[in-house]
Amino acid sequence: MATKTASKTAVKAAAAKKSASKSGKAPVANTPAVKAPAPKQWVYLFNDTKSVSKVAPTWNDVRNLLGGKGAGLWDMTSAGLPVPFGFTITTEVCDEFVSAGNQITSAIWDQALSAMKVVEKQSGKQFGGGKKGIRPLLVSVRSGARESMPGMMETVLNVGLNDATVEEMATITKNARFAYDSYRRLLMMFGATVLDIDDEKFDAPMEHMKEHKGVKHDTELTTDDLKELVATFKQVIKKETGRDFPQDVHDQLKECAMAVFRSATGHKAKTYAKQMGWKTTLPTAVNVVMMVFGNMGENSGTGVAFTRDPSTGNKVMLGEYLLNAQGEDVVAGIRTPKPITEMEKEMPKTYKQFMSITSKLEKHYHNMQDVEFTIEEGTLYMLQTRNGKRTARAAIKIAVDQATEKLITKDEAIKRVTPTDVDFLLHPQFDGEEVKKAKKEGRLLATGVNASPGAAVGMLAFDADLAEKWGKGEGKAVILIRPETKPDDVHGMVAAKGILTARGGATSHAAVVARQFGIPAVCGADMMKIDLTARTVTSNGHVIKEGEWVSLDGAKGESYIGHLPTVAPRYEDQEDLVTLLGWADEISARKTRTLNDKPFRGLQVWANADYPKDAERARAFGAIGIGLCRTEHMFFEEVRLPIVQRMILAKEPDAVEAALAELLPFQRADFEGLFRAMSGLPVIIRLIDPPLHEFLPSGDDLLKDVTNAYAKRKYEGISEDEEKELKGKEVMLAAVQQMHEQNPMMGLRGIRLGIMIPGLIKMQVRAIFEAACNVKLEGLDPHAEVMIPLTGHINELKHVQPELEKVAKEVMKEKGVTVKYKFGSMIEIPRAAVTAFEIASLAEFFSFGTNDLTQMTYGYSRDDAERGFLLKYVEDGILPTNPFQTLDQTGVGELMKMAVSEGRRQRPTLEVGICGEHGGDPDSVDFCYRIGNNYVSCSPFRVPIARLAAAHAALKHGIAKK
């Protein structure tokens, strides 16, 4: 490696000379007064650190100049790593090449030849051979564009072999087979790549030879076979092109370089660029790299390694190698490679060097590396290094370890981990191989919307009651399958391991509940025909009966027949994740932005939780507030639903009041639990939101029952009991029909309901404050925030809020204690966003209900769109993404931005958050940071993801202006 730094400036000197001679003037040396412009440098040696740094100050510049591969080789060489010698003809030449009519100008080529001279010096070898006792210098010629363009890369290996050097090589290496095998490869590649001869013309004689010799693999061919093939290949070239294979190695080199440049504007490249949506093809560089061989004997070898375990992230070198072998031998699998640790015994010195190099590599790249190396007669060459691919688990462990080792900063560790990594770690997963197998065996049942991630396995149950009976009662693993779910299915949903529906999308009832409870779900799998009478599902050619086993991948939106094995991790056990997200929270707690010209901390992560146990889980996951407690979920519980129905059907105010009085203690108890679990932290409780008919049975079912009963009465007569039952159903049907709305999502819901039945929300507010006072009296610290849903006009708040605040004050007076509280509004009606300045005159906080806001802003019914046109829209690229999954920043986001800025103009201290399904989506979290939200609130299971995303946002955008 002593020669490595030699003659770095030779190329430049050559360039200067040529330039001077072309312009007809002698270079003016040492005359600073009239300094000649430096001639353009077209060629850079791998070790030409300074010149490159000068013209290309940033890594991006280097990449643009030298192409991806050239930049990598240059960078490794600069870092002092043992890289085969070589040089790069820059991407700029590619344009020159085209301008010159697909020719490399002599000014450029002279620089390449000078560089080759340096490489000869560096390696001590001669290109074209003839140096006694020393192997001729062979090189590979490789393309390398600014962006990786897989499949259009042109490469020719073993350039430098000809009829003479092949013999030198055979003699010196004492391995004629190796020499001729290399030669026939050069002929094949040169013929195909440079001379554009159909591969088939070379493959046919080779196949013919193998057949003739009765062998199966190329490796079984003898030296003589290969010599014969070399002769044949030379004839093919002559026959196909009318010319001989060039014996002049410099001609070989130039033709290869030209072939690479040609390929940059060739048909393949154009097609690729078009596919990528680029306006033009990308220019490529040409890399000329000294060939090294690991099959030069027992002091040679080749291998691959990861600097840390890519599966677990543990800090152990993991790799394998083979002595006296080439890379392809490892791949071919004829010989079994040894674990890298054995190298320590076999080649202790090289092993030590390798370990030192990989340690250096980690330091240079600040990351775990995936390396390829070759040992040629005792000399170690690093052929490639790159950041190693790793599992989610390893990504997190490596980030945490490297930060602990001070190899990277904590900020860097946070940046290194993706939300997908965190997501992956927290949901049970199937073994990928098992999934492949199942698909191969035709056991794919159905695909749908990936509504709630995670893997689940269970027996199909076709209704919620059965799911509860099996799941809760008998402890069986159940998958609940339904055409779609409704609020009264919830008891069966929470008892199931997974949920599978034929209708509804990512924000359907099934999906929302599933994510809320961390239950894997596939929704809207509309290829399924569910027969609720026969208790069968027909899909993808299968008919599956109730009780049969099904596996369900909620992250992929797929379900399979049978029982696939799963792995289920626990957050608290994920030490590294817990550490990492602790750092994330530290970042989010920094005052990284400004609000009203004052420093303002990053985004907090809160959770949506309806029950105390959800709140506890949310807190365990790191949530520091409850952003949404949906009070109506409490109404669906078995004991309570009849009371709620009684209230709805009541004709007299007294009966309504009586039912509400019965509900009060239930709600109060729920709220007490929430406040206890979240003592010291804010709890936002939303007043009743859904339309009342959701608490009543389905109108279609009632209509069918009633019609059937009429028919029975007509034809057969019915009993007294049946008559009584019919009467009840008639009353219920009349109520359901009277309450029926064409578009219930835009109907009597939220605050509208509160205004029509003021007693209902007053009861809820009373329950909230009684609970908060009771918990305060226990010595805890409840923070109650009462949220009014579906506000569209400030007058709605004016009508309701003072009355509710009065109730709050009354209760605190009764209890003789005061608690911290706020009153605020959901922002989910576009009009509320547009008139935010007015709304904030009463609302002390805003919480964006982005599900509804998206629904109304787009005019897409959440219940319908995802099983209808919306899927096609996303498929056809009419929409970039499903706006119910990733926030539509251009439309919905613009309204949010307006609302935040107008709201804070009215009330500078306005607390702003988001509690829609987007709260756990990383892109949406980033957006919420940018528009100035105080927090995002999401389902407990997505809290870790949101914590990471919030820190990412702070690192990306967070530069406090003051």
Added chain:
Amino acid sequence: MATKTASKTAVKAAAAKKSASKSGKAPVANTPAVKAPAPKQWVYLFNDTKSVSKVAPTWNDVRNLLGGKGAGLWDMTSAGLPVPFGFTITTEVCDEFVSAGNQITSAIWDQALSAMKVVEKQSGKQFGGGKKGIRPLLVSVRSGARESMPGMMETVLNVGLNDATVEEMATITKNARFAYDSYRRLLMMFGATVLDIDDEKFDAPMEHMKEHKGVKHDTELTTDDLKELVATFKQVIKKETGRDFPQDVHDQLKECAMAVFRSATGHKAKTYAKQMGWKTTLPTAVNVVMMVFGNMGENSGTGVAFTRDPSTGNKVMLGEYLLNAQGEDVVAGIRTPKPITEMEKEMPKTYKQFMSITSKLEKHYHNMQDVEFTIEEGTLYMLQTRNGKRTARAAIKIAVDQATEKLITKDEAIKRVTPTDVDFLLHPQFDGEEVKKAKKEGRLLATGVNASPGAAVGMLAFDADLAEKWGKGEGKAVILIRPETKPDDVHGMVAAKGILTARGGATSHAAVVARQFGIPAVCGADMMKIDLTARTVTSNGHVIKEGEWVSLDGAKGESYIGHLPTVAPRYEDQEDLVTLLGWADEISARKTRTLNDKPFRGLQVWANADYPKDAERARAFGAIGIGLCRTEHMFFEEVRLPIVQRMILAKEPDAVEAALAELLPFQRADFEGLFRAMSGLPVIIRLIDPPLHEFLPSGDDLLKDVTNAYAKRKYEGISEDEEKELKGKEVMLAAVQQMHEQNPMMGLRGIRLGIMIPGLIKMQVRAIFEAACNVKLEGLDPHAEVMIPLTGHINELKHVQPELEKVAKEVMKEKGVTVKYKFGSMIEIPRAAVTAFEIASLAEFFSFGTNDLTQMTYGYSRDDAERGFLLKYVEDGILPTNPFQTLDQTGVGELMKMAVSEGRRQRPTLEVGICGEHGGDPDSVDFCYRIGNNYVSCSPFRVPIARLAAAHAALKHGIAKK
């Protein structure tokens, strides 16, 4: 009237004197170097034109200073009219009065006394009497606040009578009865108003006296009776207050003035102010006016008159008078007044004076006047004049006539007429008396939303088929009554005289169709129980059967039992209206505003029309474009619906194409008719908008039918035909259920449908362009504008519009002719408004669909809201108005404003209009003008109203900046 101008400055002089004497200094006269500040003037004579004009330069200032009544008296006097003499103590005194502890300070009172001296001089009479042979001066004391406050006005008449002057009066007038009747009135009013004695204390002895004398009317009491009453009333005052009625006339005057000032802050005034939402009560002025008497003999009299006929607007004086009578005699109806024309014979000189005065009055007020006058012994006094109330018809005629007479400008004429006037003129109306009678007799059937104005009478028909059969087939007058209407009811709706529904509001299907066709409708009359089986409606205690007569007032939202008579006008016959709206169009054609710094004309009025005959009607009504042709309405016609259903149910693309090919000629023929009717004017045709299930039967009905058929099959067996019918219904039910959407308004509609079934809109565009080309080839000039509905994302246009433009070009090439055309988009999804900059990159015009935009921006389902919470919201003032009737400028309007400005930023020539139901609402038209719309489009019947409203907007806001 010679004395009228005398001593105008006496009051000021008195004020100066008093002020000077108070300050202890002599007034410094004629020493301009050290001029003393003018003492404040608290009292103004009616003829003190100059002083008032100086301190109150505008009419509003005068009104503020003198109060409404005072200002009127001052103004008439200034105009040289014979008004009784008098003066006003200003409203400013009212505040002084309160500050001084409910006292009139002597500085102020001295000014009043001085003014009274002037009035004595002007009238030649003495206040308190004693001037030989001349009647004592009597005055009335009247309140008059800045705003009219009906019911809280305090008035005392005949002030100046006492035991002495009553005798003088009796002697001089030779009418003792008159004198004592006047005196007892003064005593009653003074007692009640000034001394706060209960009316009852005076009424009781009076009733007692009448009973005792056996008479019915006050007028039948004799002089002696009245003398006795005067004595009794004086005793009442003494008994109730412990003091005597003041005999000093100046004391009477002062006490009356104080009573008026007290009343301004009294209980009644406070209650009234609270009702009106004023923060404080309003101050009042006190007007002291000389009493004049029309019952002084045959050369006296009294009367009222309108300067033009307030009913027809004809230019004839219309009024009546009575000689030797007081105003109350006219009212009491004991004597029959004579028409004013007879005065010419009876009092030719006075008549001439009266005609000259009223002509002067019209010129002064530039308007038709409603006057009251009294002739006292040959002298004419104008007691009051005000702009006369008039019917809508008269309003329009008078405006046109007065502009033609150059009494007012055309602009003024336009301002004078309200949209309500125009509306009233164009819809059949009931006689108000008949309506009162019907209500009194308990014949009110039901009240609901005033969905489409006009009066209609007909026989109830309970379904559309019957309505068509009776209405179209048998030429009967029919009122169609339905729980709600659906598109397949349209044939029956258009055959009906009126529509009555139990469900749905101002933008329900029934309401929109009704307004579209100018059919009166009352919707959402939910007190009605409609029994479709029994064919009866039960409401308001009545049970009405099919075929019974009902009358329906669409403007009031009321319906009555029985046949009320109506009047039905025709636009073309309304000559004055046609003239007036011609002027309105001239105003709208002025370049009254700027767009991109260039002058830009006012708002055009276009119409929504689906059929050629609608377009013709719209053009007759003055529309200069079609802003919305709803192509889907054409699909509901009898012959076409089965083809549409076939297309919807088709499983194979070929079958879809075949059905579309069948529809093409129908659509083309419709469009040809439209283009012919609107040659030279733009016609915007909207591609299909509603969800497909609207073209299929009701799911509930199908479910009931199928369930019933199953039951019949089970219990009784069914025939082969029935089995076949069942099969068909099963297929239809399955399709309906499969297509069912939870919220169809936010579902598969508009462009979404166009993207899912591209053949459908391509067929429509082909039909549009084939029609346009054919009409062009006939020598006419079609302007086709193709409108894409429900756009929410620019990519939707990108996906569809180029394909449609291709079809357009293809057709024009086939036909060998080019036509003028544009492609544009509805703006009805909030997101389209928010991203208008993007949308305008493809859309050449925007048309606001404010029905849907309101629906989505508010999150109010149009189909449901108006029968639910929305009515309560409007009732309780949570919403100022129903946003489906009057555009919500703060919310929805803000989005529109944003869309116009962003759209024009992208495309400065963007054509912008509105085609929602608001297009015909005057306030909304005003808003559309302000945000820079090019046109509004409304139903043909509202075009005249919109034309007037557009001109109003131009006059109000239209000041071109450049």
